[in-house]
Amino acid sequence: MISFKNVNKWYGDLHVLNNIDLEIAAGEVVVVCGPSGSGKSTLIRCINRLEPIQEGELVVDNMAVHDKNTNMTKVRAEIGFVFQSFNLYPHMTALQNTTIAPIKVRKMKKADAEELGRETLARVGLKDRIYSYPAQLSGGQQQRVAIARGLCMNPKIMLFDEPTSALDPEMIGEVLDTIKMLAKGGMTLVVVTHEMGFAREVANRVVFMDDGHIVEVAPPIDFFTNAQTERGKAFLSSILSH
Amino acid sequence: MWSFYFHELMRSLPFFMKGVWMTVAVAGLSLIAGTVVGFICGIIRAGRNKILRAVIGVWVDIVRGTPFLVQIFIIFFILPGAGIELDAFSAAVIALSNLTASFICEIVAGGILSVPKGQREAATASGLSQYHQLRFIVLPQAMRTILPPLVGQYVLSIKDSSVVSAIGVVDITRVGWFTVQRIPEGIMVFGLVGLLYFAICYPLINLSGYLERRMTVMTIRL
């Protein structure tokens, strides 16, 4: 479903992605972790070309994201993206946030899109908040609207960039539960997170990054109990210590 | 003597009303053209094309860095030398539109750039086209920032329109010049001139203040 082959990316002199090779199968749930600045956000932002790559091949759902001629609108329609800071549209209600892309990109009729938006918001537990503006919602609710916004495009893949890092602790659970629901539904998920309990429960594989490299790829149990590299072990002990 | 002049002044009110009409015509047309051109240029200036951005930047600097009177003279006296013949009214409208557009361009570009980058990213990620992003995500949010100074700029442009009297457009100011030659009570005549400008601008000043408060409230709510 997602295939990185020898992908390289630089910001000026900074080599943010260094020879990335990674295959993610349809229906797989992959958790990406690693120290700050290791390139996790950059990695998943490349998947829908929010950031361009400079070298290598990146194929998503049989579409060549590395190729400048690829129609990215089509690729992006298949990929939901959830940001750490939600990035909901503040001038629109929860419902409008979820319907704008289906209407404008999928060319859905407004009434159909609203029906879909309602259903999807109900699925993430926000049935009674559809007419609320983002500012009237808690962080956890906002992030669930953001997830619903992605789901309304009926994507094959959902990408999450630290979806719970901006949340108060008591709201982390509701957002993780929503993501778990998607994982059980068989959607392909790539989640950048340091929530190791979540990784253990739902991830098929954990990708550990450091300094622009993928250092380890392993099933969560193996990675947590038996990290193969010093950097992996150091990282695990650093996140377990707080 | 004073009451005689006052009586005379009241008798020339119809002449002043013609001036008001001229000021409204010059300023009104310039505000419309200036808003359209200013928005287009502002959107480009906040866009990604570096060359166009730089070209517009130079234009804005030139317009803002030279006296409006000089700009009018260039358009009215110098362009005809290059074969472009213009009557005073057209020259006035072109000059004031140009001035207004350059200021509005900066207001609009600033408003667009004030919208957080994440908004565009979210819209891009969901597949919305550049046009749809601008139309439905960026501009509606930018308008909060744009509207109060935009209306403020309208007031400034209306007042700056008095400069077009220098090339013979018979606006409120020019009527004042004519009248003061007959009625040598400068304070009285130009007091009326000022009052008429104020009457045109006052509703806009109020609107600007209202928008400012409303936008602040909305920003807090959102």
Ligand SMILES: Nc1ncnc2c1ncn2[C@@H]1O[C@H](COP(=O)(O)OP(=O)(O)OP(=O)(O)O)[C@@H](O)[C@H]1O
């Ligand atoms: N637009 C940019 N321009 C230049 N450098 C950037 C840009 N975005 C990120 N970087 C740099 O690239 C490196 C990787 O950044 P990235 O955001 O991918 O890290 P991350 O692993 O997501 O970190 P964090 O856990 O802090 O979110 C960092 O050193 C960062 O400073």
Ligand SMILES: [Mg+2]
């Ligand atoms: Mg990051």
